Amino acid sequence: MENYFISTREIQLYYADTDMMGVIYHANYLKFFELGRTGFIEDLGYSYLAMEESGYFAPVYDVQATYKKPLRYGDRGFVQTWVELNDGIKTVYGYKVVNGDDEICVEGKTTHIIVKKDNFRPTSFKKAFPEWFLKYEAIKIK
Known part of the structure:
Protein backbone atom coordinates (compact mmCIF):
# COMPACT_ATOMS: atom_id res chain seq x y z
CA MET A 1 0.00 0.00 0.00
CA GLU A 2 1.11 3.54 -0.77
CA ASN A 3 2.42 5.61 2.11
CA TYR A 4 0.61 8.87 1.30
CA PHE A 5 -0.94 11.14 3.92
CA ILE A 6 -4.20 13.11 3.81
CA SER A 7 -5.05 15.70 6.45
CA THR A 8 -8.68 16.59 7.24
CA ARG A 9 -9.97 19.75 8.88
CA GLU A 10 -13.55 20.73 9.64
CA ILE A 11 -14.61 24.06 8.16
CA GLN A 12 -16.73 26.50 10.17
CA LEU A 13 -19.36 27.79 7.74
CA TYR A 14 -20.78 31.19 8.65
CA TYR A 15 -23.79 32.99 7.24
CA ALA A 16 -21.42 35.79 6.19
CA ASP A 17 -19.65 33.26 3.90
CA THR A 18 -22.76 32.91 1.68
CA ASP A 19 -23.69 34.75 -1.50
CA MET A 20 -27.10 35.98 -2.69
CA MET A 21 -28.02 32.42 -3.70
CA GLY A 22 -27.54 31.17 -0.14
CA VAL A 23 -24.48 29.07 -0.98
CA ILE A 24 -20.92 29.48 0.20
CA TYR A 25 -19.34 32.19 -1.97
CA HIS A 26 -16.79 30.74 -4.41
CA ALA A 27 -13.79 32.78 -3.25
CA ASN A 28 -14.13 31.42 0.29
CA TYR A 29 -12.84 28.07 -0.93
CA LEU A 30 -9.38 29.63 -1.21
CA LYS A 31 -9.55 30.29 2.55
CA PHE A 32 -10.63 26.67 3.05
CA PHE A 33 -7.63 25.51 0.99
CA GLU A 34 -5.38 27.60 3.25
CA LEU A 35 -7.02 26.10 6.34
CA GLY A 36 -6.32 22.64 4.93
CA ARG A 37 -2.75 23.39 3.89
CA THR A 38 -1.87 24.95 7.24
CA GLY A 39 -3.43 21.98 9.07
CA PHE A 40 -1.58 19.54 6.82
CA ILE A 41 1.74 21.21 7.60
CA GLU A 42 0.96 21.28 11.33
CA ASP A 43 -0.01 17.59 11.28
CA LEU A 44 3.48 16.84 9.98
CA GLY A 45 5.14 18.88 12.73
CA TYR A 46 6.13 21.91 10.62
CA VAL A 63 -4.51 28.05 -7.93
CA GLN A 64 -7.19 25.90 -9.55
CA ALA A 65 -10.66 25.01 -8.28
CA THR A 66 -13.52 23.01 -9.78
CA TYR A 67 -16.94 23.52 -8.21
CA LYS A 68 -19.09 20.37 -8.22
CA LYS A 69 -21.80 20.82 -5.58
CA PRO A 70 -22.70 23.84 -3.45
CA LEU A 71 -22.09 24.02 0.26
CA ARG A 72 -24.81 25.94 2.09
CA TYR A 73 -25.00 27.65 5.43
CA GLY A 74 -25.95 24.95 7.96
CA ASP A 75 -24.04 22.20 6.13
CA ARG A 76 -21.01 20.54 7.64
CA GLY A 77 -17.87 21.01 5.58
CA PHE A 78 -14.44 19.42 5.61
CA VAL A 79 -11.26 20.07 3.65
CA GLN A 80 -8.93 17.18 2.82
CA THR A 81 -5.36 18.08 1.86
CA TRP A 82 -2.39 16.16 0.48
CA VAL A 83 0.80 16.69 -1.56
CA GLU A 84 0.51 15.84 -5.25
CA LEU A 85 3.87 17.12 -6.50
CA ASN A 86 7.07 18.06 -4.72
CA ASP A 87 9.88 18.55 -7.21
CA GLY A 88 12.28 20.58 -5.08
CA ILE A 89 11.25 23.89 -6.66
CA LYS A 90 7.47 23.84 -6.43
CA THR A 91 4.99 21.98 -4.27
CA VAL A 92 1.46 21.21 -5.43
CA TYR A 93 -1.15 20.60 -2.73
CA GLY A 94 -4.38 18.83 -3.64
CA TYR A 95 -7.71 19.53 -1.94
CA LYS A 96 -11.21 18.15 -1.69
CA VAL A 97 -13.92 20.06 0.13
CA VAL A 98 -16.67 17.64 1.10
CA ASN A 99 -19.98 18.05 2.88
CA GLY A 100 -21.24 16.09 5.88
CA ASP A 101 -22.44 13.31 3.54
CA ASP A 102 -18.89 12.99 2.12
CA GLU A 103 -20.02 14.38 -1.26
CA ILE A 104 -17.34 16.30 -3.15
CA CYS A 105 -18.24 19.98 -3.36
CA VAL A 106 -14.96 21.41 -4.67
CA GLU A 107 -11.70 19.91 -5.87
CA GLY A 108 -8.61 22.03 -6.28
CA LYS A 109 -4.87 22.52 -6.26
CA THR A 110 -2.47 25.23 -5.21
CA THR A 111 1.12 25.48 -6.39
CA HIS A 112 3.67 27.08 -4.07
CA ILE A 113 7.27 28.14 -4.45
CA ILE A 114 9.78 29.17 -1.79
CA VAL A 115 11.15 32.72 -1.90
CA LYS A 116 13.67 34.51 0.27
CA LYS A 117 11.94 36.94 2.59
CA ASP A 118 14.38 39.80 1.99
CA ASN A 119 14.27 39.89 -1.83
CA PHE A 120 11.45 37.53 -2.92
CA ARG A 121 13.86 35.59 -5.12
CA PRO A 122 12.83 31.97 -5.65
CA THR A 123 14.92 29.35 -3.95
CA SER A 124 14.90 25.58 -3.80
CA PHE A 125 12.59 24.03 -1.19
CA LYS A 126 14.90 21.01 -1.26
CA LYS A 127 17.92 23.15 -0.27
CA ALA A 128 16.18 25.54 2.14
CA PHE A 129 14.25 22.83 4.04
CA PRO A 130 15.80 19.43 3.23
CA GLU A 131 14.07 17.52 6.06
CA TRP A 132 10.66 18.99 5.20
CA PHE A 133 11.22 18.23 1.50
CA LEU A 134 12.11 14.59 2.27
CA LYS A 135 9.01 14.23 4.48
CA TYR A 136 6.84 15.40 1.56
CA GLU A 137 8.62 12.95 -0.73
CA ALA A 138 7.77 10.11 1.67
CA ILE A 139 4.06 10.98 1.99
CA LYS A 140 3.05 12.49 -1.37
CA ILE A 141 0.47 10.75 -3.56
CA LYS A 142 2.36 8.70 -6.11
Missing part, protein backbone atom coordinates in the same frame (compact mmCIF):
# COMPACT_ATOMS: atom_id res chain seq x y z
CA SER A 47 4.89 25.50 10.56
CA TYR A 48 4.61 28.43 8.19
CA LEU A 49 5.62 30.72 11.05
CA ALA A 50 8.88 28.81 11.55
CA MET A 51 9.51 29.03 7.80
CA GLU A 52 9.01 32.80 7.89
CA GLU A 53 11.17 33.17 10.99
CA SER A 54 13.97 31.39 9.13
CA GLY A 55 13.80 33.93 6.30
CA TYR A 56 11.44 32.42 3.71
CA PHE A 57 7.88 32.68 2.39
CA ALA A 58 5.87 30.11 0.41
CA PRO A 59 3.56 32.20 -1.79
CA VAL A 60 0.85 30.77 -4.01
CA TYR A 61 2.10 30.58 -7.59
CA ASP A 62 -1.04 29.08 -9.11
